[in-house]
Amino acid sequence: MKTLGKKIRLLRHQKGWSQEDVAKRLDISIPAFSKIETGITDINLSRLEQIATLFEMSVVQLLTFNDSEQQEKYVSELEILTKKLQEREAEVIGLQKKIIDLFEEIRRTKISV
Known part of the structure; x- marks a missing residue:
């Protein structure tokens, strides 16, 4: 789950949002969101859907995000x-x-x- 947390952090940075911004949008505490980003907390499906919606993508896109960017980098x-x-x-x-x-x-x- 650490790689998912890294993907979420990258998306958050791309949007220019702080952890506080995202935590408020997800209606969770900042420490709870921080644990998601660091991979300490496993994300359940409903939270995963909520995060994907926040970043305007599907769950599949969220899970595979940056994998294609990595491939593009290699290409x-x-x-x-x-x-x-x-x-x-x-x-x-x-x-x-x-x-x-x-x-x-x-x-x-x-x-x-």
């Missing part, structure tokens, strides 16, 4: 690394072309001498 990192790899491959091809050109120049020089 983004993968795209960056793929681009860097393509740049390096182009650099290697350019260097190979220079080596071939230099080899041809040396060969021509030997033939003309």
Whole structure:
């Protein structure tokens, strides 16, 4: 449940809400909400539905929130690394072309001498 608490904390921060704001909206004490965020308190289904509604999402969206963001982060990192790899491959091809050109120049020089 700690990961769920982290997701709830992240959502709260994205909304710019304090723990007090959320606790009031859920009609619970600040310490009770803090225990939800830290994973000390397990959340029952009705509280989970209440929290999901507060953040304007379904229970499934709440439970999977940030999992897709994490995947998007990995995809983004993968795209960056793929681009860097393509740049390096182009650099290697350019260097190979220079080596071939230099080899041809040396060969021509030997033939003309």
